[in-house]
Amino acid sequence: xxxxxxxxxxxxxxxxxxxxIHNSILLAGPVESVGALWQMILTREYWHAIxxxxxxxxxxxxxxxxxxxILAWGSYRASLLEDFLKPFISVLKAVPVASFVIILLIxxxxxxxxxxISSLVVLPLLYINTLNGLRATDKKILEMxxxxxxxxxxxxxxxxxxxxxxxxxxxxxxSLGMAWKSGVAAEVIGQPIGSMGNGLYQSKIYLExxxxxxxxxxxxxxxxxxxxxxxxxxxxxxxxKE
Numbered sequence: 732x733x734x735x736x737x738x739x740x741x742x743x744x745x746x747x748x749x750x751x752i753h754n755s756i757l758l759a760g761p762v763e764s765v766g767a768l769w770q771m772i773l774t775r776e777y778w779h780a781i782x783x784x785x786x787x788x789x790x791x792x793x794x795x796x797x798x799x800x801i802l803a804w805g806s807y808r809a810s811l812l813e814d815f816l817k818p819f820i821s822v823l824k825a826v827p828v829a830s831f832v833i834i835l836l837i838x839x840x841x842x843x844x845x846x847x848i849s850s851l852v853v854l855p856l857l858y859i860n861t862l863n864g865l866r867a868t869d870k871k872i873l874e875m876x877x878x879x880x881x882x883x884x885x886x887x888x889x890x891x892x893x894x895x896x897x898x899x900x901x902x903x904x905x906s907l908g909m910a911w912k913s914g915v916a917a918e919v920i921g922q923p924i925g926s927m928g929n930g931l932y933q934s935k936i937y938l939e940x941x942x943x944x945x946x947x948x949x950x951x952x953x954x955x956x957x958x959x960x961x962x963x964x965x966x967x968x969x970x971x972k973e
Contacts, residue, residue, distance in 0.1 A: 759941035768945035778836040783926040788914035791849025799857030807865040841921035845914035852913045853906040862903035864895030911954040
């Protein structure tokens with residue numbers, strides 16, 4: 732109830748501000764935004780845009796996550812690979828997303844742009860957190876597993892995963908939101924037709940502020956739902972509680 736009350740309070744502040752400004756181009760209120768959202772929900776284009784972006788952004792998130800974890804495992808097992816990957820990971824962390832967007836637009840066009848950008852944003856986060864989690868594994872337990880010749884599969888399941896999961900959980904929480912933000916931002920720049928980013932940009936072009944907020948609400952809602960669902964599934968798959 733407390734959370735609902737806080738949300739309602741902020742909605743009231745938003746509505747009052749829109750009434751004070753009294754200019755729907757500068758600031759559309761929540762009532763106007765929800766009305767615009769309802770009109771959009773009734774259209775086929777709205778759901779097509781969601782599906783277009785959802786497949787690419789979530790796909791990029793999964794690809795970047797899996798690749799990051801695989802590379803982290805390789806670096807944990809072979810320090811030479813870690814040294815080789817250090818410059819690459821540093822570049823991914825430091826280079827602005829806009830730079831990658833422009834480069835990828837030249838190299839690969841705009842159709843799969845949000846997939847590539849989401850992958851590039853997620854990969855270093857999962858790589859670093861997974862590697863830190865692996866290094867935090869109790870050495871005495873690993874030595875015991877070595878003495879008793881426990882198979883690698885069992886070591887991964889019963890020793891490494893419990894150690895790594897808290898790091899992965901934190902990385903997943905951060906990277907999912909970043910994947911959505913960077914993916915949609917890439918679509919706004921690259922303008923693939925029929926995407927959520929294209930919908931945002933069209934709203935800006937035609938000064939449809941209520942529609943702009945409606946798209947923003949949609950992006951936030953799907954990002955929130957995707958995060959909650961994924962963390963629940965991840966907890967089950969890794970045999971861990973949230």
